[in-house]
Amino acid sequence: MLSGQGRLVAMSPRIAESSRPVYQQLADLLRVKITTGELAPGAQVPTEKALSEEFGASRATVRQGLMVLVNEGLIVSSRPQGYFVRRHELSYFRPQSEWDQPASPEMDRWMTEQTTLGRAPSQRINVEMIQPPDRVMDRLALSAGDLVVVRRRVRFLNNEPFNINDTFYPFGLVQGSEIVNPADITRGASEVLTELGYEQVRAIDEVEARMPLPDEVSRLELGPGTPVAVHRHTGYTKDDKPVRHTVNVLVGSKYVILFERTKPAGTGSE
Amino acid sequence: MLSGQGRLVAMSPRIAESSRPVYQQLADLLRVKITTGELAPGAQVPTEKALSEEFGASRATVRQGLMVLVNEGLIVSSRPQGYFVRRHELSYFRPQSEWDQPASPEMDRWMTEQTTLGRAPSQRINVEMIQPPDRVMDRLALSAGDLVVVRRRVRFLNNEPFNINDTFYPFGLVQGSEIVNPADITRGASEVLTELGYEQVRAIDEVEARMPLPDEVSRLELGPGTPVAVHRHTGYTKDDKPVRHTVNVLVGSKYVILFERTKPAGTGSE
DNA sequence: CAGTGGTCTAGACCACTCG
């Protein structure tokens, strides 16, 4: 139960003390209770009916207020049990892991948190040969008509999908190699590229936050109010030739992307 | 106008061809038109009334469908003109710029796009001395009761806020220095830290996507369906002492965070 | 079966801008 403050001030009629709409006031109230912990993660939010009676608003108005919180990612509805405060358990995602082990004690500590949880990782891989989307064509410095090999992966942790990972390779580079085989490459695709004579020594990473596309919603089993982090990684050889482009789509509410960087030697502090 | 397919199949009555709810079907239809470009960025979406008549659904149902798209960040409503397809213009944000100039031609090209647009940057700075939030305390390896100096900045581009940038320094390190002065430090705060004997040589970056808090909504003037990217940067000296922690909040739909990395010397490709 | 949220309707009044 909320603590029974009585009715909220309606905006509509002539009364017009006029502040915020009722549904916003309701959302504000509940949001405060959530952020202060009065409504802890996992706790049940009062039912629509209860809120409606408590605040003297129609069920539709109460629902509108609850929808605000759903779209902010603060509560979820699990019908027909009711609404619950969402749990947020963040894990770390470390794209750099191909290159090195954690170089610092702090990094070590953070990674351990994730790996000690006894998770069961798995993945689904398939390989296609396609004409690349514009953005990929641009990053790999290809021309119209050039083909790429794409390894598409959906990664699971405890049977929950958490990551879409598509890696694109220029067709000419990987033709006939292990990379076109839809099986896990245990020693890592980087290793294979190195053997083929294309060692990556430099990379550019782009990270973007946006709302998911319907396709991503279904593949990652997302609810409303859940943004995704899109991480694009382009790897270059020492001759500045792009040899691989990876698009990672991560569930925003579940993963933090982690980078570690070292100041380039011989660079001024400007 | 939509192309007049006639009524959508309602779920509720006994008819029950039963597939998706009407409002979802409407959202799906419009979403396709948007993603295919039939409704281009900036174009007006048919009015609620028009959609209601065209599909034989009540205004409330049509609104529900439109709300889905609003919360996906695909359309915006500007009352009382109507709904419009949202424009997406992404710029690049490069946290690394303190350390070096773009090291590669690709990076140069991307940065130029951003800087040639003739924007007018500005910022508001204020400085406080506070007890750090838990997360900051943790990153700076401080103990309860330790104080930090925080420089809070809101950055504007053409008078539109695009970035909240709060940097925390352990109080002991920067006491009496220029950093506690709420003015722009043109030569960069890193430079000042170096002069104080705390040169940063290593950093850890964390990037997270989430929906904004109400505070961020107002400071960044965000609409619904707009996630933020939260970028946390912790800088260390060569003795592994954390000397600064920065929290950047960026509007997801406007900025891409860009990192450039070089393979650490002498590391195997594993 | 009772109770939950999900969907949908018909209708009302409001604030705002200038189609």
Add this chain to the structure above:
DNA sequence: GAGTGGTCTAGACCACTGT
């Protein structure tokens, strides 16, 4: 003033889950 979206009501039926 006409038309837009924003807010709000009262009421209806549905699907689902758990006591």
